[in-house]
Amino acid sequence: MDAVAVAHRENYGRIVATLIRLTGDWTLSEDCAQDALATALERWPRDGVPGNPGGWLMTVARNRALDVLRRAAVEDRKLREVAMTGPAHEDEDDRLQLIFTCCHPALALEARVALTLRTVAGLSTADIARAFLVSEATMTRRLTRAKSKIAAARIPYRVPEGDALGERLSGVLAVLYLLFNRGYDGEPFLAEEAIRLARVLATLMPAESEGSSLLALFLLQHSRRHARRDAAGDLVPLDRQDRETWDRASIAEALQILLRTPVEGPYALQARIAACHATAVTPGDTDWRSIALWYDELARVQPTPVVNLNRAVAHGYAFGPSAGLALLDDVREIRDDYPMVIAVEADLTARSGDKQRAATLFREAAAASPDGPERRALLARAAEL
């Protein structure tokens, strides 16, 4: 990657964040950051890359903003100029304010996601549109509408304090989680962006343990990116993945983070479950008892159907198939909507020795699944019995 592209990735969000704080004008701030990058593209190849590319870009962007404001002769021009020409605040990182504003719950969820990618991560509108399967025009409208609402409803540009912080931080983390999962569903660069954003958050809010836990969770899941799909692109279950291809550096970094991060919420629990899997050299080495206990905790704070289902699986491995089958009662009501529930019941039944009933259940699960590799795998399991 050339110097301007690197500088773009590393500095775009910071420049926009600071310019919004100084000018209050989102569009102006984005335009000036773009202008600064265009200037760099023109000058750096000719004059060489400056010693502090980020500082250079920030100064150029700020001067451009100042020019625009001067020419616009806005009413509070004087005030703005004073703010702009004050000390440079080189050390100040305004990205937290930007992240919290982009993820404000008064914006639609899809707008929060798009705005975060556009302004904090600095992705192009075209790339975001492609990742979310809408036209560029639609994505432009979505971004414009979100920025208009921020201005019209006066959504504040700040990190909330006190009781509001916890609630709003979960909202921010939920946006990153959605991005990461979207990355896993087939847009790998979104997973990388989610990791980058989680890193920013964990660095700027070291006291908020759930931010660090989410980063660790991402790193652990991302460590399996080369093992998750087979040559045909189909998902490979955890116990059949080639563990040699897991990214050891990612896993080591995540484990380091978890060592110094207390267990204070759902992401901490999910990260610890992922860590149990990541540290098992073979599937047989998996510490299912610890996983089952972490799932007990997780089901207490986040009793969703998926968590309850995974809890039954974990208990099935840790304490025997009948322990798992007993917990399946907790997800009985979603059996018709999630073929996975039937598949888990089939697997536990097979391991408890009732092969005939297990085969029937595998076929039932297959019939309820959409046509594809998962259905084929279920039918294969039925045939094996």
Place this chain on the structure above:
Amino acid sequence: MKYMMFVCTDTEPETDESRVPDINVWVAENDAAGRRVEGSVLAPPSAATTVRVRGGEVLLTDGPFTETKEVIVGFDILECADLDEAIAVAAAHPMAHGGRVELRPYADL
């Protein structure tokens, strides 16, 4: 920043009855803090009259401008620093618990 707060019913209320605030306390607190400029309970939609002028003629309709199951039962005009402050005021209103409250900023003209 001024916000018009529409206080509405909800056709599918899930009332959180254990913690519904007292309206008199809400009014007194926000009046004292200067966050509530004006406000009132409104007469029911059966008392509403909708007025249109078409082709120079005044047309009147008995009832609200739109037939919905949700009904605007009152309004308040808030003066708040930003949306977060307005949300905090709205969330403390008893009708946010079981009904619904819409915050609409004054347009910046």
